[in-house]
Amino acid sequence: DVKVTQSSRYLVKRTGEKVFLECVQDMDHENMFWYRQDPGLGLRLIYFSYDVKMKEKGDIPEGYSVSREKKERFSLILESASTNQTSMYLCASSPGYGDEQYFGPGTRLTVT
Amino acid sequence: SQQGEEDPQALSIQEGENATMNCSYKTSINNLQWYRQNSGRGLVHLILIRSNEREKHSGRLRVTLDTSKKSSSLLITASRAADTASYFCATDGAGTASKLTFGTGTRLQVTL
Numbered sequence: 001d002v003k004v005t006q007s008s009r010y011l012v013k014r015t016g017e018k019v020f021l022e023c024v025q026d027m028d029h030e031n032m033f034w035y036r037q038d039p040g041l042g043l044r045l046i047y048f049s050y051d052v053k054m055k056e057k058g059d060i061p062e063g064y065s066v067s068r069e070k071k072e073r074f075s076l077i078l079e080s081a082s083t084n085q086t087s088m089y090l091c092a093s094s095p096g097y098g099d100e101q102y103f104g105p106g107t108r109l110t111v112t
Numbered sequence: 113s114q115q116g117e118e119d120p121q122a123l124s125i126q127e128g129e130n131a132t133m134n135c136s137y138k139t140s141i142n143n144l145q146w147y148r149q150n151s152g153r154g155l156v157h158l159i160l161i162r163s164n165e166r167e168k169h170s171g172r173l174r175v176t177l178d179t180s181k182k183s184s185s186l187l188i189t190a191s192r193a194a195d196t197a198s199y200f201c202a203t204d205g206a207g208t209a210s211k212l213t214f215g216t217g218t219r220l221q222v223t224l
Contacts, residue, residue: 004154035214040216042200042214042215042216042217043200043214045211045212045213048211058211088152090154092155098143100145100157100160101145101157101202101212102157103147103154104154105153105154106152106154108152
């Protein structure tokens with residue numbers, strides 16, 4: 001069974017902290033994605049990666065960076081967390097171009 | 113930027129009734145996908161319809177696509193309480209390199 005896991009379901013951080021969100025997939029997928037989901041705004045793409053060490057900016061990359069050192073792992077980094085980054089963060093993977101995406105359970109991040 | 117917009121934003125029906133939700137989008141697409149999200153969880157892929165297809169079925173789900181009107185509809189027949197969730201359309205836009213653009217979702221409530 002296809003599986004995408006995220007390191008935490010809930011996370012509380014203070015303003016200015018560096019935050020790491022980890023995502024692991026066990027399907028040998030090429031593509032991995034990070035979204036944030038906010039009420040009334042739907043899912044917005046932060047970054048995606050189509051290969052190891054490759055990354056592309058999504059629609060809202062400001063304040064975020066990513067790392068993909070291994071095919072199965074895609075990390076989202078908030079260099080200096082701010083309160084407007086309080087959100088639900090969703091990781092996904094897909095085998096190829098335009099394919100269905102498999103989502104992790106999400107991390108609800110609160111920045112105080 | 114939001115590509116897909118779902119309509120209605122919220123829908124409440126009784127068990128056994130059919131539920132129809134619509135999605136409109138703005139630019140040319142390769143395919144359109146529908147996802148379900150139970151409260152506070154990750155998204156689950158339901159169905160993918162390609163731009164050269166007009167209708168697709170999967171169990172109690174029926175999806176139509178009208179590329180001339182840039183719209184799609186998702187019909188859930190004989191709804192159940194377990195269908196209560198948010199439903200999102202996502203478009204794989206032509207030339208967007210593996211990215212999906214999600215709408216803001218329709219919240220479906222199925223009551224007993």
